[in-house]
Amino acid sequence: MLHVGSDTSTGDPILVVIGDLDLAGAPAFRAQVAEILRDRPERLRIDLSGSSFIDSVGVGLLLGVVRRCAGEVQLRVSPEVARCLRAYGVDSLMDRVDA
Amino acid sequence: MSRLPLDEDPEAVSVRLSFPPEPEVVVLARAAATAVGTTCTWLPASRVDDLRLAVSEAVTNAVLAQRRGDIDATLHVDVVANGAALSVVVTDSAGGFDPTLHLEAAPAPTGEGGRGLGIMSRFVDELHFSQTDQGTVVELRVIASS
Numbered sequence: 109m110l111h112v113g114s115d116t117s118t119g120d121p122i123l124v125v126i127g128d129l130d131l132a133g134a135p136a137f138r139a140q141v142a143e144i145l146r147d148r149p150e151r152l153r154i155d156l157s158g159s160s161f162i163d164s165v166g167v168g169l170l171l172g173v174v175r176r177c178a179g180e181v182q183l184r185v186s187p188e189v190a191r192c193l194r195a196y197g198v199d200s201l202m203d204r205v206d207a
Numbered sequence: 208m209s210r211l212p213l214d215e216d217p218e219a220v221s222v223r224l225s226f227p228p229e230p231e232v233v234v235l236a237r238a239a240a241t242a243v244g245t246t247c248t249w250l251p252a253s254r255v256d257d258l259r260l261a262v263s264e265a266v267t268n269a270v271l272a273q274r275r276g277d278i279d280a281t282l283h284v285d286v287v288a289n290g291a292a293l294s295v296v297v298t299d300s301a302g303g304f305d306p307t308l309h310l311e312a313a314p315a316p317t318g319e320g321g322r323g324l325g326i327m328s329r330f331v332d333e334l335h336f337s338q339t340d341q342g343t344v345v346e347l348r349v350i351a352s353s
Contacts, residue, residue: 130230130234132233161259164323
């Protein structure tokens, strides 16, 4: 399940992902990201703190957002998703995770 | 403890899933592998997590391969475990492919694909590919340490 909101203080878009980010979630994720990026945001936050699983499809989706977004991409993740990201060894994503 | 091979052990826990090649079924395969994995007292929780990732990759590959070929045939996932090992076998009908081509090619650090096979080989003790007339059989096996 995906939910698009915005940061009330800055107006930056926030994409909230609830549930697994995998093959089944990919079409909805791509569609939401495409819509958000049309407005060329300076900053996009993707909130995966309500998700407990991401596989290589999800990693590819996140890398795609980073590549296509002209602005800054920040990630917020659950410990379970952090573990998955570490498993895939994608430093370029881990560097964007909020401490 | 000496145990019979998985396919001969009457006490083995087994689950068979059969489903169409739809993206939504990958979660079912993960759930089945995780459920069986948690019944294995010899398997630490962290290794169940590793197995879950590896199964997701194997089933995703199978679903995508059949969808690319527009093949509606049923996919099968067999999860079998006893006190000595846990095996997940993913059987597709998508024709074959050469896994060595994919295992030897490391993904680009920021590339969007190509990580699935690496995870599979890293996160299980044994990874076997075989070909049938219809497609590919992938076995992911986790073995109890002696």
